[in-house]
Amino acid sequence: MAHGDRVLAVWCPDWAAVAAAAVAGVGADRPVAVLRGNRVVVCSAVARGAGVRRGMRRREAQGCCPELLVAQEDPDRDARLFESVAGAVDATVPGVEVLRPGLIVLGARGAARYFGSEEAAAEQLIDAVAVAGAEAQIGIADVLSTAVLAARGGAIVPLGEGTRYLAPLPVSELAVEPSLAAPERADLVDLLHRLGLRRIGDFARLSPAEVASRFGADAVRAHRIARALPERPPSARPPAPELTVDLDCDPPIDRVDAAAFAGRQLSTRLHAVLSAVGVACTRLAISARTEAGEELTRIWRCARPLTAPDTADRVRWQLDGWLTHRDRPTAPIIALRLEPVEVVAADALQLGLWGGEGEEAERARRVLVRVQGLLGGEAVRIGVLSGGRGPAERVTMIALGDELAPAADPAQPWPGRLPEPAPTLLLLHRPTVCLTAADGTDVLVTDRGLFTADPARLHWGSKQWALLGWAGPWPVTERWWSTADHPTVAIRAQVQLDAEPTEIRAVLLVFDDHTWHAEGVYE
Incomplete structure (x- = not known):
């Protein structure tokens, strides 16, 4: 595909479920669900009609639909069976590129010229995929990502209208296609929802500088998609x-x-x-x-x-x-x-020290193993994303060489988890601080989880700052099912300080035993 060529996307909905049904030898009228672990990740339209949804546990899905065919996720199976679809599309319009099993893109210009129009090309490709034994939806747009999202709606986006087409779509659409979205995209979508940016157009109206300074690298890619721009600038190097x-x-x-x-x-x-x-x-x-x-x-x-x-x-x-x-x-x-x-x-x-490959990474590993031999196995530890509600709970430190298994599953919902962004620096010793109102009285937290007065100043050792703003408190009751008289309760708040640019600007506080502690700082 040359730069500037419109892109045609061929999407086979629920391909993993289609492939699982083909291997099992069942017809299209049988409901099918594909599981990762014990949860549904893909299900057929028939299964959705019976109430099955992504994220359901296996037993819950089978309760909704007793005749449900259940299969485990198998990328090898999906790719192997998709070759017949890719071959059928390639025989109709040469030059296909596979994004993943179930999704193909190709240049639209040649197909439109050969068949007379983009609409005629779309009809021919749908027929070709049907002969291969699958259903397809076609999307055509100026850039790849817009074409892929348009395929989910079976739309042909007019020339230059990509931004207008995307604007009313839910911002969650930026995370539904795995070939366009990193795993952390779901967290970005959740954050955008909490910020009130519910549509792709709302996100697109932010400036690139605002997105780059406030969010991560994946958000910059998502912002380009929202603005109907290529996922990568057209400066990719021609390969030697x-x-x-x-x-x-x-x-x-x-x-x-x-x-x-x-x-x-x-x-x-x-x-x-x-x-x-x-x-x-x-x-x-x-x-x-x-x-x-x-x-x-x-x-x-x-x-x-x-x-x-x-x-x-x-x-x-x-x-x-x-x-x-x-x-x-x-x-x-x-x-x-x-x-x-x-x-x-x-x-x-963007590989970290532990995810790299090659001679440099291997040399680094040998050095660290030697450090372990000199100082002990626990001297070199790796942080692994864990489950939890507070920022310190979400990191499990594991000795180099041990299995990188978190203390708690980060994929669980963890209601009451501290919202993003996380503190830049965690203070494991949690120094004691004092939060006071405008009249100088201490600000505590009531039994109902509210401030006793509006916070006005933060005292930390010999320093004190006026507050520009605050958020919280956020009480979290853990182990509420316990029969103990005093279940564990965590109460957190964030305060923004009227400080010099070189000083701490915001602090995460935690209220414990009628005392405020600094748990983290934001830079």
């Missing part, structure tokens, strides 16, 4: 020819397990080459050649730069699809090639 890696398959590959091994090997080589020149891949062409001279190629596009495991997964999925497709190659695969079609600066990966 020497970044391509090849593998001669000896013996030739005709089994899925051999394909998976070859895919891992080739992915490791590719990322070593990319790391050496400081780039990361965002669009990857996977090619194969068979003994009979057949040439197979498929392009995978990703919202975020690919890591080596991500690349290995996509190579495995693609080879699995080719080798098990009904129009599978007539001879074994004798050569594989991975070619980066688009690359960005490697810092776009």
Whole structure:
């Protein structure tokens, strides 16, 4: 797809449920739910009609719909079966790019010219997908992300009207498509809701500077999507020819397990080459050649730069699809090639010390293991996101080398959790402070969870500040089901200080045993 070309998205709704039903050999009239762990992550339209919803527990979903077919999440299955759809679309309009199993994009200009109009091209592609045994919805727009969101509504967005089309959509639409949204996008959507930004247009009206200074890097990407701009600026580097890696398959590959091994090997080589020149891949062409001279190629596009495991997964999925497709190659695969079609600066990966790969990361690990040997196993610890209501509870420190298992599940709802943003610095010793009213009396918290007076000043050791504002108090009663006379109660508040720019500007307070403590500071 050339820059400036309109984008056509082909979306197969509930693809994971469709694939699970196909493997189970059941018809489209059977309700299907796909689980991750014990919760529904995808369900068919028939299941939704019976009351099944995403996020439900398995027993609850089966209670709504006793005839529900339940399957576990399986990306390999989804990708393998989607190859028939991708092949059907590619045979109708060449140049498809797979974002994920169930979602394809391609340039709209050539399709519209060939079939006479964008509407006619959309009809032809819907028919082609139907012949492959699936349903599809088409979205066409100026940029990829708008086309993908338009596909969910089956809309063709007129030229230059992307922002107007997106404006009335719920801001939650920014988080529903996994190929466009990072896992933390749901937290951003929740925060935007609490700030009163309920529509995509509300978020789009913020300036880029406001978003960049107030939110994280993913919010900047979401803001570009809300403004109908490309997810990445069009300055992505053209890849150099020497970044391509090849593998001669000896013996030739005709089994899925051999394909998976070859895919891992080739992915490791590719990322070593990319790391050496400081780039990361965002669009990857996977090619194969068979003994009979057949040439197979498929392009995978990703919202975020690919890591080596991500690349290995996509190579495995693609080879699995080719080798098990009904129009599978007539001879074994004798050569594989991975070619980066688009690359960005490697810092776009945003990998931390523990998530990196390559020689530098391995050298860092060896050094830290040596530190453990000198100072003890607990001397080097890693912070893992945990579940909890207070900021300190949401970090579990684990010794390097141990299983990175949090003390509590962060995916649980945790009602009463401190709202974002979290403090920049946590004060584990929680120094005692004093909150006073305008008349100098101490401000405490009543049994009803209210301030005894409006806070006016904060006293911290020898310093004191007037308050520019405050929020709270937020009482949280934990273990309310306990029969104990005094269940654990946490009460928190935030205060903004009238301080110099170089001083502390805001403080998170916690009320414990009739005394205020500083739990964290905001910079």
